Amino acid sequence: MVPGAEAFFGEVRTAFAGAARRLALEGPSEQTADRHLAVVTYTGADVRYKAVLGLWAGDVEIHVCRDAEATECKVGVEKLARAAGVGGAASFGARSMRQLRKSLSSQVRYVELVHPLVTVELMRAAGAREWSRPLVR
16 A cells, blocks of 8 residues: 555655755755645755655655756756766656655766766656746736
8 A cells, every 4th residue: 555645754754854954955845746746845946856656556765856947857867867976777666665765865976976977968868758937027
């Protein structure tokens, strides 16, 4: 059975505690986007990390998000780590607390490895999705 949103929020806080301190990340910001997703966001100077739990699918992924000039880029941390040459395979399963902890641990490790390397160019090389941001006036 997939852990619920509250259990997920607690596990993300635990998994990110050391990394958030070392990388000077603010957060967590927690939300349940709908009945299907739970999201925890940590924010740095130029980057956001969103841990997303698929409540029905039983998977978890940390997305790396960054604003470019007129767009927003988003890519999974594992793809970014591979593009940067610092990662192999991360775990994504979250059908049990054990799987969730393992997946978060492997992906938070990649967050620490890629954090000093994150650029829009690297994100694009990793196959980031990119879309226009609303203009701020």
